[in-house]
Amino acid sequence: MERPYNSYSENLKNRYGYRIYRVGVDGGFSCPHRDKSRLKGGCIFCDSQGAVSVYHRKSESSYTHESSFEKDIDSQLTVNVPPLAEQAHRGVEFVRRRYKAEHFSIYFQSYSNTYAPVEVLKEKYDSVIDLYPWEELIVSTRPDCIDRQKVALLSSYKTDKRQVCVELGLQSGNDRILKAMRRGHSVKDFLDAASLVKEASLNLCVHVLTGFPGETEAELNDTIRVINTVHPQAVKIHNLNIASGTVLFEKYLEGEVTAPCTKRHLWSTVYFLRRIPSDIVIERLICETPSHRLASPRAFADKNNFLRSLEGYMVENNFKQGDLI
Numbered sequence: 313m314e315r316p317y318n319s320y321s322e323n324l325k326n327r328y329g330y331r332i333y334r335v336g337v338d339g340g341f342s343c344p345h346r347d348k349s350r351l352k353g354g355c356i357f358c359d360s361q362g363a364v365s366v367y368h369r370k371s372e373s374s375y376t377h378e379s380s381f382e383k384d385i386d387s388q389l390t391v392n393v394p395p396l397a398e399q400a401h402r403g404v405e406f407v408r409r410r411y412k413a414e415h416f417s418i419y420f421q422s423y424s425n426t427y428a429p430v431e432v433l434k435e436k437y438d439s440v441i442d443l444y445p446w447e448e449l450i451v452s453t454r455p456d457c458i459d460r461q462k463v464a465l466l467s468s469y470k471t472d473k474r475q476v477c478v479e480l481g482l483q484s485g486n487d488r489i490l491k492a493m494r495r496g497h498s499v500k501d502f503l504d505a506a507s508l509v510k511e512a513s514l515n516l517c518v519h520v521l522t523g524f525p526g527e528t529e530a531e532l533n534d535t536i537r538v539i540n541t542v543h544p545q546a547v548k549i550h551n552l553n554i555a556s557g558t559v560l561f562e563k564y565l566e567g568e569v570t571a572p573c574t575k576r577h578l579w580s581t582v583y584f585l586r587r588i589p590s591d592i593v594i595e596r597l598i599c600e601t602p603s604h605r606l607a608s609p610r611a612f613a614d615k616n617n618f619l620r621s622l623e624g625y626m627v628e629n630n631f632k633q634g635d636l637i
């Protein structure tokens with residue numbers, strides 16, 4: 313059955329004729345917005361462990377859904393981050409073993425992967441770029457961590473065989489919501505950063521988050537408007553997860569906030585998909601915080617169930633990505 317939205321896996325198969333697996337690495341960059349010396353404290357929902365690849369988080373393997381998230385699990389976890397080349401080898405072996413993968417992309421995933429002087433960035437990207445015939449170099453970052461020089465460096469890794477993609481966090485296209493999230497950037501900051509990436513003909517993937525407490529339909533429309541203005545190659549849609557150790561978790565314990573349930577996220581996802589162009593690739597549809605750290609929503613459907621419900625609902629109602637544009 314053809315999917316009612318432009319799914320990432322199918323798009324890759326159609327574009328390349330085979331599946332491509334991402335190998336996530338941690339370049340040890342941190343995030344300027346979490347920098348305690350600058351007293352910013354990070355985004356209200358930021359799960360400090362969340363951006364780390366599963367195979368680098370060995371100490372978490374003993375936790376289950378029933379492990380109490382109230383026990384400050386974060387302080388008991390240690391993240392084992394080996395040198396970049398070793399991470400790349402380990403990641404490739406992992407996807408080869410588990411999925412019989414033959415084609416790979418390298419994904420600088422943790423925190424803000426352009427948060428360093430250009431020379432340092434170059435050294436880090438150079439240390440892995442020739443290890444495998446990566447189909448894509450993917451770098452995830454914040455709008456305030458990118459400039460012309462960094463974009464030029466990223467462009468230098470483009471070849472006939474290798475694409476370069478920048479993943480930029482927008483989260484919301486509404487400044488009131490961005491402020492409530494404590495994102496530390498405005499919609500305009502995002503638009504400026506997105507222009508730099510697009511002018512350099514790099515691929516752009518935008519992260520958005522729906523269902524932030526108090527978000528109205530008009531505010532969700534603002535996010536849709538920004539996506540339609542920028543027209544990135546891809547988006548990642550996240551439902552709000554409240555993870556232990558976050559500022560939002562404190563508010564949750566006080567009873568101030570809740571996170572959207574499966575039904576509400578399904579509604580906002582369909583609303584969003586129908587209003588964005590059908591050629592934008594949908595790389596993600598839910599947030600997947602490991603369940604032992606997830607305070608809310610605790611009874612959210614697992615990924616496969618959610619995708620089945622979403623597709624079933626769209627097909628049944630004859631809805632398609634972009635059908636309301």
Ligand code: SF4
Pocket residue numbers: 343344345346353354355357358359423424454481
């Ligand atoms: S930009 Fe990302 S890593 Fe930095 S504080 Fe926000 S969510 Fe955390």
